[in-house]
Amino acid sequence: xxxxxxxxxxxxxxxxxxxxxxxxxxxxxxxxxxxxxxxxxxxxxxxxxxxxxxxxxxxxxxxxxxxxxxxxxxxxxxxxxxxxxxxxxxxxxxxxxxxxxxxxxxxxxxxxxxxxxxxxxxxxxxxxxxxxxxxxxxxxxxxxxxxxxx
Amino acid sequence: xxxxxxxxxxxxxxxxxxxxxxxxxxxxxxxxxxxxxxxxxxxxxxxxxxxxxxxxxxxxxxxxxxxxxxxxxxxxxxxxxxxxxxxxxxxxxxxxxxxxxxxxxxxxxxxxxxxxxxxxxxxxxxxxxxxxxxxxxxxxxxxxxxxxxxxxxxxxxxxxxxxxxxxxxxxxxxxxxxxxxxxxxxxxxxxxxxxxxxxxxxxxxxxxxxxxxxxxxxxxxxxxxxxxxxxxxxxxxxxxxxxxxxxx
Numbered sequence: 001x002x003x004x005x006x007x008x009x010x011x012x013x014x015x016x017x018x019x020x021x022x023x024x025x026x027x028x029x030x031x032x033x034x035x036x037x038x039x040x041x042x043x044x045x046x047x048x049x050x051x052x053x054x055x056x057x058x059x060x061x062x063x064x065x066x067x068x069x070x071x072x073x074x075x076x077x078x079x080x081x082x083x084x085x086x087x088x089x090x091x092x093x094x095x096x097x098x099x100x101x102x103x104x105x106x107x108x109x110x111x112x113x114x115x116x117x118x119x120x121x122x123x124x125x126x127x128x129x130x131x132x133x134x135x136x137x138x139x140x141x142x143x144x145x146x147x148x149x150x
Numbered sequence: 151x152x153x154x155x156x157x158x159x160x161x162x163x164x165x166x167x168x169x170x171x172x173x174x175x176x177x178x179x180x181x182x183x184x185x186x187x188x189x190x191x192x193x194x195x196x197x198x199x200x201x202x203x204x205x206x207x208x209x210x211x212x213x214x215x216x217x218x219x220x221x222x223x224x225x226x227x228x229x230x231x232x233x234x235x236x237x238x239x240x241x242x243x244x245x246x247x248x249x250x251x252x253x254x255x256x257x258x259x260x261x262x263x264x265x266x267x268x269x270x271x272x273x274x275x276x277x278x279x280x281x282x283x284x285x286x287x288x289x290x291x292x293x294x295x296x297x298x299x300x301x302x303x304x305x306x307x308x309x310x311x312x313x314x315x316x317x318x319x320x321x322x323x324x325x326x327x328x329x330x331x332x333x334x335x336x337x338x339x340x341x342x343x344x345x346x347x348x349x350x351x352x353x354x355x356x357x358x359x360x361x362x363x364x365x366x367x368x369x370x371x372x373x374x375x376x377x378x379x380x381x382x383x384x385x386x387x388x389x390x391x392x393x394x395x396x397x398x
Binding site for chain 2: 079081123124
């Protein structure tokens with residue numbers, strides 16, 4: 001019964017979007033590391049993407065809202081730094097979603113999301129959010145963002 | 151104050167104070183990309199500081215991470231003197247970053263092997279980010295040093311000015327020694343050789359000249375600071391001090 005509820009929480013979290021990249025969920029992002037239960041109290045383990053990412057707070061707030069809406073009130077968060085978050089935790093499906101959304105997914109080869117060219121150039125290692133770098137496509141000349149590999 | 155608390159605060163304070171300095175560039179960067187880069191670096195540093203301050207708060211048992219950031223006076227901050235130095239021009243900020251990033255890159259690499267699992271986890275996480283910061287400051291110094299006559303002159307002056315703060319990185323006092331003996335802390339005196347090699351190769355490539363040995367300034371790690379830190383704190387701590395119960 002408790003396992004059933006843990007599964008339910010996992011399912012619910014799949015509906016919580018990343019606040020910056022709404023096409024992927026917090027599960028897709030790989031920040032939810034574990035959900036455990038003790039004495040009918042749930043502990044959700046979250047690992048930060050970047051130490052200072054302001055979305056981490058929003059993610060917790062969004063999870064709270066989602067679970068409370070589904071009558072789950074007895075939970076808390078554990079922030080875990082180790083093992084450190086890595087883009088390797090993103091599935092191929094997640095990476096495909098990113099590319100479709102217009103962000104080049106974390107990879108050794110940076111692909112232009114517009115024309116799919118591999119002939120791209122780094123403009124700045126720092127983009128609009130901590131997790132993204134700023135690129136330019138040398139074929140279609142469009143600027144685009146790329147998810148950094150960490 | 152426990153040794154572990156002081157050791158942790160020293161790490162947190164470097165990130166917090168340098169983060170505040172980098173944040174001062176927000177909206178004043180020389181280009182839009184650089185404005186974003188420096189704000190991003192500031193955010194990383196605040197995030198790192200927050201992680202270490204949360205741990206310090208746990209060790210302390212009473213004060214929260216926010217208390218530690220916003221309710222201490224300058225004499226109770228234990229950051230390196232280097233990180234409180236005013237930004238000056240962009241090249242000056244990048245020299246300060248290069249000196250610090252190179253050291254923290256080596257420092258976090260070692261700290262990630264600490265027997266203290268909180269410190270090692272935070273160091274491992276921070277290491278991923280400091281690598282970006284290091285590449286950023288290193289690339290800029292090579293570009294500015296090997297740029298125009300004017301840019302070379304400016305960063306050379308900054309390098310000469312800031313060099314006196316670098317010995318503090320490698321000092322070992324009682325706190326360090328106890329932490330080293332417990333396999334918690336890093337023996338930073340052993341990092342000096344590699345730090346010097348990286349800095350020398352970078353400034354060679356940047357066509358800069360290594361400053362000659364001068365009288366070094368230290369003491370920040372024991373709370374001895376310039377009045378520049380008090381001015382910085384006045385701004386950083388203004389809101390929580392003026393409105394102690396403010397929530398955000």
